[in-house]
Amino acid sequence: MEFLTQMLGADVARMVVGLIAIIALVSVNALFLIWMERKVAAHMQLRPGPMEVGWHGAVQTVADAVKLMGKELITPTDVDRPVYHLAPIVIFLPVLLSFLVIPFSQTxxxxDMNVGVLLILAFASLTVLAILMAGWASNNKYSVLGAIRSVAQTVAYEIPLLITLMSPILMVGSFSLADIVAAQERYWFVLTQPLAFILYIVCATAETNRAPFDLPEAESELVAGFHTEYSGMKFGLFFLAEYTNMFIVSALATIFFLGGWRGPFLPGIFWFLIKVYAIIFLLMWFRWTFPRVRFDQLITFAWKILIPLAFANLLITALIMKLR
Amino acid sequence: MEKKTGEPLISFGLLTEALNLARANSLWPMTFGLACCAIEMMAAGMARFDMDRFGAGVFRPSPRQCDLMIVAGTISKKMGPPLVRLYEQMAAPKWVIALGNCAISGGPFYYPDQYAIIPGADLIIPVDVYVPGCPPRPEGLLESILVLEEKITKRGRLRKFRNVKG
Structure with a gap:
């Protein structure tokens, strides 16, 4: 670190080390999460899940990743080539950049940007663009339908997500994620903002396109949705981005409502990861116990229930903050 | 580039072996069933049998993303062309299991002058492992996946880290 600092200057050294750490975290996290997803799914269905590849299937995902790298990359004849090749990268980069502002512990x-929340939410909306690119460029009716659904869904759910996050921001008075964690020194915001927490979890599930809101890739109607035509590691990147997205929305929930890295005895980073993985487990629990909703139910739910509730929550919070 | 003995002319040694080991341990099957044997295939994926133990439980709906086609059931003449098309849509290292008597040789539906079925999947696509039975039990399918793993790694299952000739 000191050598790097001398060679490149403090700012560049920080960027290099940070990026390497992010890439390492993203890969290890995705490998772990996919294994966890398969184990959770299996135990919910009374089966053991991956068992034979490593201890309790621990290296199963490594085998999957190596296999995906060794697979053929098919480019169908009539695809829009530049867009088709670009989509997996476009979905992955913003996800990577969101880690820049997440406080894993006090240091x-x-x-620590003063617009951290806005940065993450802005990058999160880029995911829609990538999905639309993938679906449109594939020149496949299922892909296009999946992409269209994804756009409608994400646009609808981004609004309550933003408004919900506004209530804790109103209480803190800052967009910086470190400030928001610092403000939860006495109590977690889930105690004062329980409705916002529930709304956020629902919106986050929809935002990451997971069951019961996984209509963009509903396999019983749309084959594999927007990534139907992608094979090998290109498909692997979509997979990686989905699981990293899950980590980011769970990290936001932790920072906003569960006190971030705060906790007794253990160092902050452990508490942060414990809380994040607890929320990810909740999302997985949703996926394997709830049936998929219909598309009209999905959109109606967002516009008629979630958005009014989020607005009401914001108004009440503003009123209390004003009168206090 | 293969000699007649089945040994490849050029071998990348460790890389090939590592890739083959990974491929053998993550055979993602296609969500694809033709007839009653598909019910046994579903049973093999559920509790009690659980193909996911061997890494073969991720049923991918898109042929682009799967490695293994399980031809589970009778292939009618009408279904033949779509079957070939699905096989051709799969990405390169791909394997086929013919599940049940119908997929092997037409089973009970085959008789002289019949006009409706294709007697055997190997008439239209290359088949790696045959699983007899009408229908085979889920254990049969599990065994066929293990045999396919042996075929891919060219090693015995219990002797994973020792070279075996043949």
Whole structure:
């Protein structure tokens, strides 16, 4: 670290180390999460799940990843080539960049920006663009339908997500994620904002396109949705981005409502990861116990229930903050 | 580039072996069933049998993303062309299991002058492992996946880390 600092200067050294740490975290996290997903799914269905590849299937995902790298990359004849090749990268980059502002512990944060929340949410909306690119470029009716559904769904759910996050921001008075964690010194915001927490979890599930809101890739109607035509590691990147997205929305929930890295005895980073993985487990629990909703139910739910509730929550919070 | 003995002319040694080991341990099957044997295939994926133990439980709906086609059931003449098309849509290292008597040789539906079925999947696509039975039990399918793993790694299952000739 000191050598790097001398060679490149403090700012560049920080960027290099930060990026390497992010890439390492993203890969290890995705490998772990996919294994966890398969184990959770299996135990919910009374079966053991991956058992033979490593201890309780621990290296199963490594085998999957190596296999995906060794697979043929098919480019169908009539695809829109530049867009088709670009989509897996476009979905992955913003996900990577969102890690810049997440405070993993009191000191472990790459860059504490005063617009941290806005940065993450702005990058999160880029995911829609990538999905639309993938679906449109594939020149496949299932892909296009999946992409269209994804756009409608994400646009609808981004609004309550933003408004919900506004209530804790109103209480803190800052967009910086470190400030929001610092403000939860006495109590977690889930105690004062329980409705916002529930709304956020629902919106986050929809935002990451997971069951019961996984209509963009509903396999019983749309084959594999927007990534139907992708094979090998290109498909692997979509997979990686989905699981990293899950980590980011769970990290946001942790920071906003569960006190971030705060906790007794253990160092902050452990508490942060414990809380994040607890929320991810909740999302997986949703996926394997709830049936998929219909598309009209999905959109109606967002516009008629979630958005009014989020607005009401914001108004009440503003009123209390004003009168206090 | 293969000599007649089945040994490849050029071998990348460790890389090939590592890739083959990974491929053998993550055979993602296609969500694809033709007739009653598909019910046994579903049973093999559920509790009690659980193909996911061997890494073969991720049923991918898109042929682009799967490695293994399980031809589970009778292939009618009408279904033949779509079957070939699905096989051709799969990405390169791909394997086929013919599940049940119908997929092997037409089973009970085959008789002289019949006009409706294709007697055997190997008449239209290359088949790696045959599983006899009408229908085979889920254990049969599990065994066929293990045999396919042996075929891919060219090693015995219990002797995973020792070279075996043949």
């Amino acid at each position: 472990l944060i790459i860059r």
